Amino acid sequence: MALREKPGSGLELTRRFEKSFGFFWHATHQQIYRILARMVDAGDLTVEVVGQAGRPDKKVYRVTPAGERTLADWLATPAPMEQFRSDLAVKMRGASYGDRAAVLDVLRAHLVDHHVRLGHYLQLEKEYGTDPGSLDDQTRDQYLVLRGGIRLEEFWIGWVSDYLRAHGDDPATTAPAPAPTPASSPTSGPDDMTQGEIR
Amino acid sequence: MALREKPGSGLELTRRFEKSFGFFWHATHQQIYRILARMVDAGDLTVEVVGQAGRPDKKVYRVTPAGERTLADWLATPAPMEQFRSDLAVKMRGASYGDRAAVLDVLRAHLVDHHVRLGHYLQLEKEYGTDPGSLDDQTRDQYLVLRGGIRLEEFWIGWVSDYLRAHGDDPATTAPAPAPTPASSPTSGPDDMTQGEIR
DNA sequence: GAATCCCTTGCAACTCGTTGCATAGGTGTG
DNA sequence: CACACCTATGCAACGAGTTGCAAGGGATTC
Incomplete structure (x- = not known):
């Protein structure tokens, strides 16, 4: 995925994702893991298990040349208009x-x-x-x-x-919110809650 | 659902849906059918099979008082912010x-x-x-x-x-589209195509 | 008359995404 | 010491939504 251009492990990516993509794309660690696994199958990524001192092992993923091609192709692919749903x-x-x-x-x-x-x-x-x-x-x-x-x-x-x-x-x-959070607020941001009933 | 306040059959509803909700909610007949069935189970709708001359039978759905209550409740329920995804x-x-x-x-x-x-x-x-x-x-x-x-x-x-x-x-x-469709265009409207690959 | 399309309902299979839980070691708090 | 929490990965089950296909009869078209 567009951001995986820097290697990292599942959870790391999840957090990176949330931070930089957060407000226009949200993904749980579950999803990331599954997609990561699929992409490895497809040959777009490689995995390397890295042991860590005092922590569980992690799997570091890296984009392969094939993956870069896939990404470039995807970027150039015209997407159908997005369906607004509210x-x-x-x-x-x-x-x-x-x-x-x-x-x-x-x-x-x-x-x-x-x-x-x-x-x-x-x-x-x-x-x-x-x-x-x-x-x-x-x-x-x-x-x-x-x-x-x-x-x-x-x-x-x-x-x-x-x-x-x-x-x-x-x-x-x-009112137009008066004073926003002082500088950078760690806990704030795109806070997502669970989905509600539909129709 | 908010529009089913007028009775009708599955396909009719699908079309009504598309026409009036079209651009901010799209649903295939499949979905409608399944949801309709579920709502009947839940007691929010009643069905009545109506035979038609020269056409397959259709099932006319009607909202029950319980259904109206469910709808009113849903309308008053605060929904979590919608996740933008693009x-x-x-x-x-x-x-x-x-x-x-x-x-x-x-x-x-x-x-x-x-x-x-x-x-x-x-x-x-x-x-x-x-x-x-x-x-x-x-x-x-x-x-x-x-x-x-x-x-x-x-x-x-x-x-x-x-x-x-x-x-x-x-x-x-x-350019800002010059002359739009003359009056009402039957074939135009929120034309949806199949979904593309993601990530 | 045959081919094709529309109407109506429905099944099966799939993808995407979420939630809840499990494991397993390490750290911090009372 | 016990408890809770963090890191890291993952399974299982579910819900929403899509696609493809089917059946059976009527209408339209060539």
Whole structure:
């Protein structure tokens, strides 16, 4: 996978993944392990078991030339448009079949979540300095993806604010998060919870 | 499900679903059938087999009072934030591990797709008239969800345009779709293709 | 008249992803 | 010392969703 260009073990990768890909792709260690195993089968990776002092052994994975080719191919492959799918949209759409006030509550909660995230992302954005044009290619890509995250949060905030407003609610009371986390917050970030029921 | 408030059969629902939910939730007839069966088990729906002249029998599903309660409960249930997940983001992020020009091509293709969709949605938006405030609750919800679709397309267009621009590409050449489909296009709409490889 | 398509329902098999649990040694806390 | 926790890997089971295929009759087309 695009980030495995630096070798590492399953858990390491999981964490690296979470940290750098976190907000636009989440994966559990389980998934990573399984995919890693599959990729070894396919010849895209090699494994090397490394013993560690005072710790369980770990398996260090490395990308093979074939793997690099696979990756390059994948990158050049046109992907079909992504299917947007959202419980929240369903709730907005179907609000009149239930307690509208309750739905608005749910939306308001989401709104603050998105504000929090946005604040977090904006914080991260600062770390790229004032002139993104001066960054090297890889870092610029990172920056641009982060910009996407920011735009995404703005999209959500705009949308549900619209909805709330149209239903006589004042989204401004769900204030634009005042002071975000001081510098870098270790515990914060894209906190994911378990999935809810669907339909 | 939020739309099954009007009775109908599996295939009918599938089509209704596609038409009204289409762009923010896609479901195949298979899924619908299975979920329908499950909901009958759960007591949220009743079935009635209806014979038709010159056609296979169909099963008409209806929501029970218990089903309405289930739905209302679901609507009021706070859902955890949705996990954004995007191949495209991965490609942008990892473009330097492959042929960047090819990635830009992929992005350009997406850009036109999103422009097309946006055009389509804007067309639909017109049908709601000039004063959305005057709509009844249900129709307004429909309208507001459509607004979300529009915002979503704008998000995508903004994002990938940013990316292209940052990499010396001029997104304007991927022009803002000139003349959209004349009035209502039967064959167009959220056209979905099969999924591509992941990671 | 034959071929083809549509309608309706459904089965089987698969992928992707999640959750819960197990193992097995090492470290830190009360 | 016991308990909880971290690291590291992994199994088993499940749920959601997709694809391919089937059956059986009606309608359309050549």
